[in-house]
Amino acid sequence: MWMLAILVVVAAVAALLYALYRRMTADWPRPKRRMPEHRPKPDAWREEGLYLSWLGHSTVLMQMDGVRILTDPVLFPRVGVRAFGWTFGPRRHVDCPIRPEACGPVQLVLLSHAHMDHLDHASLRRVVTRQTVVVTPRGTGYLARWHGPKAVYEMSPGEEIRLEDGTEIAAIEVRHWGSRYPWNRNMGYQGYVVRRGPWSVFFAGDTAATDLSAVKQYEPQIACMPIGAYAPAPFENAHCTPEQAWDMFLQTGAQVFVPIHHDTFVLSREPVDEPLQRLMAVADGDRVWPMRHGEVYYVKSPKSIEKPKRLD
The missing domain is CATH 1.20.5 (Single alpha-helices involved in coiled-coils or other helix-helix interfaces)
Structure with a gap:
């Protein structure tokens, strides 16, 4: 009873x-639900060069000289609280362009914070293996350890680590919040610069307008910047507008802007196509990769970063 x-x-x-x-x-x-226009095929990627594919929201699949990296993996139709076999939360209006298993083998997972649209247990369960290193903010490592990775490194903004394979990671301070549930008081949040060989990529994760000039010292070629979920106006306390994202991008010194955190889940009031339109209205278009879901850009060397090859 x-x-x-x-x-x-x-x-x-x-x-x-x-x-x-x-x-x-x-x-x-x-918005009406739609299928992605592109389907990445990581199995066909070569060892040399940089591959980058936007899978939707803040999930970026990239490969730096043979090391495969996944940011904030969210690969299923819904995110949110799971109970009684159901997930209660927002639904994707653009399907994920790849099966979780096809992302691997993933050597490195970067988690920006513990919000459910960034740290998704169902996705981690499918992509994390005994060969995967997970880097996550302070106070959130136990969430990643549930999935049996090779190692979990908790970091705070300003810290740097070097992995066994030579990949270097720097945690970058952003402006957001990290609690998974209201009672979580000690969960961090951050962006990352990941470097390997000649490559350097900044992943902002989730941030409101803030000073990102600290990124410049790492000389990133690419900055993955959030551009959505800013309306109504109070939402700007946690999420930057497209114009603010462009200003922060210029602070990083990066050559290329990759828009993320838009047109995947409805998390705010603005029309789903507005963030990219507003970005392109203020940005230097030649410096933006306006990637569609699942689209792959390939660059053989940093010298050709401004002329990437687009792959299906």
């Missing part, structure tokens, strides 16, 4: 929260 009572209470609370969510998002866009 008591189990039934608990289930009734849980169902009632869930129904109330859902009703409040629907009310809050009544004027948010409702």
Whole structure:
């Protein structure tokens, strides 16, 4: 009897929260679900050079001279709280362009923070193996250890590490918040610069407008910058606008801007196609890779970074 009572209470609370969510998002866009235009084929990637594919939201699959790296893996239709075999939360309106298993073997996973649209257990379960190193903010390492990686490194902004294979990672301070649940008070959040050989890529994760000039010392060729989830105006306390993202990109000294964190989940009021349009209106278009879901860009050497080869 008591189990039934608990289930009734849980169902009632869930129904109330859902009703409040629907009310809050009544004027948010409702885009039609669509399939990705591209399907990356990592198995065909060669050892040399840099490959980069945007898989949606903040998930970037890249390969630096043979080392495969995945940022904030979110590869399933929904993110959110999982209970009774269901996931309660936002649904993708653009399907993931790749099966989780096809991402591997993944040698390095970078987690920017523990929010459910960035740290997704279902995705980690499918991409993390005994050969995978996971780098994550302070206070969140236990979430990654559940999936049996080779190693977990917790970092704080300003720290640097060098992995056994020579890959170097620097944690970068951003402006956001890290709690997975309201009672989590000690979970960090950050961006990363990852360097290997001649390559240097900055991954911002999630950030509001802030000073990113500290990134410049790492001489990144590419900066993966968030551009969505900024409306209404109070949301700018956690998420930058496209114009702010461009200004921060210029602070990093990077040559190429890769837009992320847009057109995948509806997390805010702005139309889903607005962030990229606003970015292109203020940016130097030659320095932006306006990647579609699953599209792959390949660069053989840093000297050709401004003339990437597009792959299906």
